Amino acid sequence: xxxxxxxxxxxxxxxxxxxxxxxxxxxxxxxxxxxxxxxxxxxxxxxxxxxxxxxxxxxxxxxxxxxxxxxxxxxxxxxxxxxxxxxxxxxxxxxxxxxxxxxxxxxxxxxxxxxxxxxxxxxxxxxxxxxxxxxxxxxxxxxxxxxxxxxxxxxxxxxxxxxxxxxxxxxxxxxxxxxxxxxxxxxxxxxxxxxxxxxxxxxxxxxxxxxxxxxxxxxxxxxxxxxxxxxxxxxxxxxxxxxxxxxxxxxxxxxxxxxxxxxxxxxxxxxxxxxxxxxxxxxxxxxxxxxxxxxxxxxxxxxxxxxxxxxxxxxxxxxxxxxxxxxxxxxxxxxxxxxxxxxxxxxxxxxxxxxxxxxxxxxxxxxxxxxxxxxxxxxxxxxxxxxxxxxxxxxxxxxxxxxxxxxxxxxxxxxxxxxxxxxxxxxxxxxxxxxxxxxxxxxxxxxxxxxxxxxxxxxxxxxxxxxxxxxxxxxxxxxxxxxxxxxxxxxxxxxxxxxxxxxxxxxxxxxxxxxxxxxxxxxxxxxxxxxxxxxxxxxxxxxxxxxxxxxxxxxxxxxxxxxxxxxxxxxxxxxxxxxxxxxxxxx
Amino acid sequence: xxxxxxxxxxxxxxxxxxxxxxxxxxxxxxxxxxxxxxxxxxxxxxxxxxxxxxxxxxxxxxxxxxxxxxxxxxxxxxxxxxxxxxxxxxxxxxxxxxxxxxxxxxxxxxxxxxxxxxxxxxxxxxxxxxxxxxxxxxxxxxxxxxxxxxxxxxxxxxxxxxxxxxxxxxxxxxxxxxxxxxxxxxxxxxxxxxxxxxxxxxxxxxxxxxxxxxxxxxxxxxxxxxxxxxxxxxxxxxxxxxxxxxxxxxxxxxxxxxxxxxxxxxxxxxxxxxxxxxxxxxxxxxxxxxxxxxxxxxxxxxxxxxxxxxxxxxxxxxxxxxxxxxxxxxxxxxxxxxxxxxxxxxxxxxxxxxxxxxxxxxxxxxxxxxxxxxxxxxxxxxx
Numbered sequence: 026x027x028x029x030x031x032x033x034x035x036x037x038x039x040x041x042x043x044x045x046x047x048x049x050x051x052x053x054x055x056x057x058x059x060x061x062x063x064x065x066x067x068x069x070x071x072x073x074x075x076x077x078x079x080x081x082x083x084x085x086x087x088x089x090x091x092x093x094x095x096x097x098x099x100x101x102x103x104x105x106x107x108x109x110x111x112x113x114x115x116x117x118x119x120x121x122x123x124x125x126x127x128x129x130x131x132x133x134x135x136x137x138x139x140x141x142x143x144x145x146x147x148x149x150x151x152x153x154x155x156x157x158x159x160x161x162x163x164x165x166x167x168x169x170x171x172x173x174x175x176x177x178x179x180x181x182x183x184x185x186x187x188x189x190x191x192x193x194x195x196x197x198x199x200x201x202x203x204x205x206x207x208x209x210x211x212x213x214x215x216x217x218x219x220x221x222x223x224x225x226x227x228x229x230x231x232x233x234x235x236x237x238x239x240x241x242x243x244x245x246x247x248x249x250x251x252x253x254x255x256x257x258x259x260x261x262x263x264x265x266x267x268x269x270x271x272x273x274x275x276x277x278x279x280x281x282x283x284x285x286x287x288x289x290x291x292x293x294x295x296x297x298x299x300x301x302x303x304x305x306x307x308x309x310x311x312x313x314x315x316x317x318x319x320x321x322x323x324x325x326x327x328x329x330x331x332x333x334x335x336x337x338x339x340x341x342x343x344x345x346x347x348x349x350x351x352x353x354x355x356x357x358x359x360x361x362x363x364x365x366x367x368x369x370x371x372x373x374x375x376x377x378x379x380x381x382x383x384x385x386x387x388x389x390x391x392x393x394x395x396x397x398x399x400x401x402x403x404x405x406x407x408x409x410x411x412x413x414x415x416x417x418x419x420x421x422x423x424x425x426x427x428x429x430x431x432x433x434x435x436x437x438x439x440x441x442x443x444x445x446x447x448x449x450x451x452x453x454x455x456x457x458x459x460x461x462x463x464x465x466x467x468x469x470x471x472x473x474x475x476x477x478x479x480x481x482x483x484x485x486x487x488x489x490x491x492x493x494x495x496x497x498x499x500x501x502x503x504x505x506x507x508x509x510x511x512x513x514x515x516x517x518x519x520x521x522x523x524x525x526x527x528x529x530x531x532x533x534x535x536x537x538x539x540x541x542x543x544x545x546x547x548x549x550x551x552x553x554x555x556x557x558x559x560x561x562x563x564x565x566x567x568x569x570x571x572x573x574x575x576x577x578x579x580x581x582x583x584x585x586x587x588x589x590x591x592x593x594x595x596x597x598x599x600x601x602x603x604x605x606x607x608x609x610x611x612x
Numbered sequence: 613x614x615x616x617x618x619x620x621x622x623x624x625x626x627x628x629x630x631x632x633x634x635x636x637x638x639x640x641x642x643x644x645x646x647x648x649x650x651x652x653x654x655x656x657x658x659x660x661x662x663x664x665x666x667x668x669x670x671x672x673x674x675x676x677x678x679x680x681x682x683x684x685x686x687x688x689x690x691x692x693x694x695x696x697x698x699x700x701x702x703x704x705x706x707x708x709x710x711x712x713x714x715x716x717x718x719x720x721x722x723x724x725x726x727x728x729x730x731x732x733x734x735x736x737x738x739x740x741x742x743x744x745x746x747x748x749x750x751x752x753x754x755x756x757x758x759x760x761x762x763x764x765x766x767x768x769x770x771x772x773x774x775x776x777x778x779x780x781x782x783x784x785x786x787x788x789x790x791x792x793x794x795x796x797x798x799x800x801x802x803x804x805x806x807x808x809x810x811x812x813x814x815x816x817x818x819x820x821x822x823x824x825x826x827x828x829x830x831x832x833x834x835x836x837x838x839x840x841x842x843x844x845x846x847x848x849x850x851x852x853x854x855x856x857x858x859x860x861x862x863x864x865x866x867x868x869x870x871x872x873x874x875x876x877x878x879x880x881x882x883x884x885x886x887x888x889x890x891x892x893x894x895x896x897x898x899x900x901x902x903x904x905x906x907x908x909x910x911x912x913x914x915x916x917x918x919x920x921x922x923x924x925x926x927x928x929x930x931x932x933x934x935x936x937x938x939x940x941x942x943x944x945x946x947x948x949x950x951x952x953x954x955x956x957x958x959x960x961x962x963x964x965x966x967x968x969x970x971x972x973x974x975x976x977x978x979x980x981x982x983x984x985x986x987x988x989x990x991x992x993x994x995x
Contacts, residue, residue, distance in 0.1 A: 165625040165676050169652075177654045178624045181681035186708075255627035255651050296630050381630075385711060385730050419711055494633055501634050514730050535709065538678035611848070612629075612651050 060126055065445045075126060076111045076118070076447040079104050108457065111447040114360075116352040117460065118448040119406045120371035125444035130402075131409035132434050133211060133375065137162030137188035138421055138534070139541050140548075141198035144188040148203060154431070158409060160211040161199070162187035168256045170217040170596035173545035184541035186421075191545065192591045194552045196224040197231070205229050209240035209282065211375070216256050217596050218245035219267045222274075222285065223583040240282040242333060242375075245271060246289045248310035248480060251609045252489045253296040259600070260607035261481050265317050267578065272318050274579040276327045281368065286314055286332045287375075293489075294337025295381045297497025300347040301463055303337060305470035306480075306489045308354050313480040315362070329359055329369035336407070338398045339379030342459060345450065348374070348405030350463035376407040383418040387513035389526045391415035392429060399437045404450055410434055421534040487610035549591065556589040564588045568599040614781055614866055615841050616701075616745035617645040619667035623682045624654050628675035631706075631729060635673070640841040642738035644669075645834075645865040647844040649851055657855050659689045661847070664860055666773040667700070668745050672724075674706035680718050687722060694770055699752065701744040703727060703737070753782055769860060772888045776862055779880045786880065797829060797890040798989045799882055801909055803935065804919030806899025809945045811849035812972030813919060813981075814896050818853035820982040821892065825989070829885030829893040830854075830861035831878060842866060846896060860888060870897070875908035882912075892989060903935055910938050915988050919943045922950040922969075941966040943981060948973050 065073040079085045079101045088097035109115050112122030121127070136151060136159070137144045148159060164187040166172065166179035172191045173183045183189045190196055205228060214221045222243055229239055247264035250257040257264065271285040279285075288311030290303035298306070311332055318328040334351060338344045355372035364370055378398035383391040392415045399412050412430040414422030422430070438444050450456040477483045484490070503509040510516045513523070564585035571581045585595050618639065620632055629651060640646050649661055662670065674682060683704065690697055702724040709715050716726055727737045767775070778784040802810045811832070821828055830850065836842030842865035847854065854861045862881065866874075882893045895913070900906055910916055918939035936942055942963065944955045948971040959967040966984060970977035 165627075169625050171625065177656065180655075180685055181623060182625045182677040185678055186676045255629055258652075385707075385728070418707065420708055497630055498634060498637060501638075533712075536678075538681055606852075608650070611845070 060123070061128065062126075062445075065126065065442075067442070073442070073445045075123060076451070077449075078110070078452070104452070108451060111451075114367075114370060115356040116371055117349055118451045120352060120373065122447070124406060124447040125403065125438065126447065129438045129444060130407050130434075131158045132156060132431060133158035133160045133409045133411055134427065134431065135160045135162050135213070135377070135411050137164070138186075139184040139188065139536050140544055141188055141190065141195045142201075143184075143541075145199055145201050145203075148199075152203070152208075157208065158211060159203075159208050160411065161213065163212075163214055164189045167191075167592065168214060168216065170220070170258070170592050172549060172591045172593040173542065174549045175593060180542065181538060183538060183545055184536055185538050189541065189545050190221075190224075190592070191549050192552050192589050193224050193227055193586050194589060195545075195548070196221075196228060200228060204234070205232055206234045206238055209242070211242040211244075213244050215244050215247055215250050215254070216258060216264075217592050218243045219271055219578060219582055220586060220592050220595050222271050223579060223586040226579075226583055227587050236278045237280045239279055242284040242287050243271065244287045244289055244335070245285060246287060246310060246314075248313065248484060249289045249292055249307065251484045252306060253292040253298070253493065255612060257609075258596075258606055259604040261484065263600075263604040265314070265481075268314060269318055269321055269323075270577045270579050272328060272331065273321070273323055273577055275331055276323055281330055284331050284333045286311070286328075287335050288314070288332060289335040291335050291337040291377055293493055294339055294379055296493050297500060298493040299496045300337075300340065300343040301466045302470070302489070302492055302496060304347045304351055304354075304463060305467040305474075306492075307334060307336075308351060308358070308467060309471060309474055309480045311355075312358055312362075315359075319362070325359075325362055325364050326366045326369040329364050330366060333408075334372055334374035336374055336376045336405075337379050338376050338402050338405075339382045341397060341401045342456070343463075344398070344401050345405045346456060346459040346463050348376070348402075348407065349448075349456075349460045350467065352406075353460075353464055354467050373408045375409045375411070376402040376405070377411040378402065378413055380413050380417055383413060383415070384511060384514050385418055387519065387522050387526050388415055388418065390513055391418065392433070395430060396433050396437060399433050400443065403437055403443055404448075406448065416533060419533060421536065423533050484609065490609060490611065552589055560588040561585070561590045561594070565590055565594055565599045568595060569603055572600055572603040615643055615645045615836065616669055616741055617647060617665070617667045617844075617865065618669040618671050618741065619647045619649075619662060619665060620671045620673065621649070621653075621658055621661075622651060622673050622675075623677055624652065624658075626674065626676050627651055628673075628707075631675070632673045635671075635734070636843060638734040639738055639741075640843050642734060643839060643841050644738060644741055645836060645841040645844060647863055648848065650848045653851070655685065655689055657851070658686070659693055659695075660854070662690065662695060663693055663770050664773050664854075664862055665847075666777045668748065669701040669703060669741055672702075672704040674704060674710055675708060679704070679706065679708070679710040679715055683719060683722055683724060696774075697723070699748060701725075701741060701748065703741070705729065749781065752778075767884075767887055769888065772860065772884050773862070775884050776881055779877060779884075780864065783877075786883070795886065795891065797882055797886040797893045798914050799893050799895060799912060800915045800917065800985060801895045801897060801913040802917050802919060803897045803900050803906060803909065803939070804943075805921075808899075808919050808921060809972045810896050810919050811846045813943060813945055813970060813978070814894055815850040815853055816970075816972050816975055816978040817894070817982055817985070818850055818856075818859060820978065821985070822853060822856050822858045824982075824986060825891045826858065827888065827890045828859050829882065829888070829890035830859060830896070831881055831893065832861065832863045832896045833878075833898050834863065834865050835898045836865050860885060860890065870900075870905055870907075870909045872908055875912050878909075879912055892985075900935055903933070903938065906935050906938060913940075915985065916940050917943055919945050920955065921945065922947050922955045936963070939965065941968065941984065943968045943970055945970050945972055947971045947976065 067073060085097050109117050111119040111124060136147050164184050165182040167190045171178045173179055173189045188199060212221055229236060245268050247257055268286060275283055275285045288307050290307035293303045293306060311334060315328050315332060319325050336348060352372045356370045359370045378395055382394055395412045402410050412433045414426035414430045416423055416426040474480055474483045477488055504515060507515055568581045568585050571578055582595060620636060622632060636646050636648055647665055647667060672683065687697060704719065704724045705727040711728060719726060725740060802814055804810055832846040834842040834844050844863035844865060847861060847863050853859055878895060885893050916939045918936040920942060922944050942959050942965055947969050956967055956969055968977055968981040970981060
């Protein structure tokens, strides 16, 4: 994805101390990698190098000139040993050598509401605006694996916070006139993710696209669901199995551009976790999944290469260092487990800024919050970014607010020259110290979790949940005491600003939930009329049967999906009776 | 005067649990009893909980979904069950469309008071709840007779719920003219120290008993304190079983000391359960430790089960005179964590009481315990 440019330091063979391993790297065939700009230069005409190290400081130069060459070189070597170089393990500074000099982070705005047709229209608008990555938001019933026509569960939620999908027919409408070949599709779905993975494959089949060419991400992280987002039903081991089945299928049939696993910390952050807790629990979740897959016989390099992460960004320094630390811990843990390829050792992640940090009062201030969080994200080295719209704290974003948040990314990324050098904070006393503390803190948490018997056991007894709750409570008390300043809420409250800004509040997007619900119900009835019931029953029976054994469930579920079985029929009709229900303590 | 009892709920598919977690904690600190029964409950279970628990305040948190549709659905379902909505204090809050002025107006017209984070404070909310609760209590007290005659078999689940509230709030007593004709429900007390898994054992027992016994009553107690409200969270553990039509469950706050008065309340509730038709009543106590505490409770119980942990036998706890000495049988729970040889041997040697080695987590030993209970009920009824 990222392109290297060969102008940074000597091409050819070089030896670099990297973490605890001595590693030799070769610039790829001496090729020049495409750079975003001809020349990186400031307005004053100062050239900006790809990255900076000790050798670029006056102190180093002085040492070299005053006979302290040995000390200077030792400093440089040690520095490289501990901090590495951009693109070189332990990837503390970045996973790619040129990072944003080659390509700015992907703008991936989350989108979905109402009926599949309504979202399809919005997707086309985004595509017309130049967006290359699609990110689908599903509504609550879909996330819970419930059909839109289930009155006892879904009433009042259909199409409200995302798009409503009940069967493959809806999925086809969602992607009408969008070729899966051209876009990487990120699906924020966890509990019924295997069904949506099957729908994705079924649609690719219909569009005649070979599976190898598919790009995208499934969130599919049930560990964090149990900790924070709470959209779960099955016991952990069965959730692991479904995710493992997807991973196994991907390794056999799909390319490296498809990530069936995305270890997510975002929701923990929103739930109140500190950046350190988010970092530690999420990485442990991801590593637990990797271990599980390896136990099932999948090669570690293939599994880890197909696993990415998803971070929250709600502050500044702590979040920057969280992202830097995450790459190091991932690398070190993967090395420990014997991963060999760079692709597996490099942690790629998406970042969304915190919606919970946005305030109802003086809503335009949220633009500033988003901007600073966007800056932190870019300094942390994210691969793709979503910045929330300033009115998202109130409801679904208006077009105006959505465009402002797009431009936030353009301004931070393009206008301010922030991205012209890789890891500009590298070597800062403070940032490196905080990064170290994040790394150490993560290992402390790992130790605690291991002593409890591993992450799954820790979740079962509610350890990470209670840690997150404690932090949330602490944060609330600090907010109430005024120690934690929130402008416009507990400090600098300005009634004039509030009045003027509320007037400015743009036209908010409102979903006629009742109408959407009724329309979806009609659609489901129509789909059910048109499908071959025998085929559906048979396919569902097979899913149920195979679930009792250990066969990979992707194929049977794909069959059911292609017969237009609904999400609920598969998840609750066929799988739930076999897997049963589980709840975390307190839920 | 008891504290106001607030039932906090979220719609079936709303998972934003952070605000409600904070709310639970803070409102309890501000002297409100909090009943929370967890996420992902369908409407039927939410309504059944309201009918049985008869809370003074219904608090609904909405962070996803359409607030108007969701609250309308709640009210219509409660009306269908004849719940006296006018006597309830309705509050709600959340994010999303509930912050829109026009939506807020509609929600207020439905009778809800809205509290939004940032705009209002926990203190303000607690003040509102306390004052509304007092108002409603004064009205209710005037309406209620001091003693009420209760005729058997004419009382629905809803009536029983309301009668329990009346005796809880005003100490109202009942005369039951035809009580002789009723099979008094068999009272089983589950006692033991704190954090021993009593609720989990109860859940597993209910799972088996609900299939074999026609109707079952459950009372779960939580102490609370003078200033703090109680957090009534035990219902969450037996929630899957309370879905069943055969089960009536009630959480009682403020019953901690088990003196004469509080034991009397429990007795009244078991009588009401008998009138409803319950063959068994399970009473799950708060954590107990001393003999004095359980004197009255022991008198109330037809079957007194003492729940304990596997490692307690090691330090000769059973040799001493303690609450377990008064029990009819001992349940050694959590044996999935620790083997129970020591405890079992100690009990068998020193107490000569039936001993059941269980694990509420895996379900081991629960079948034998339920057999024992069912047998006891059989003999009791024969007499």
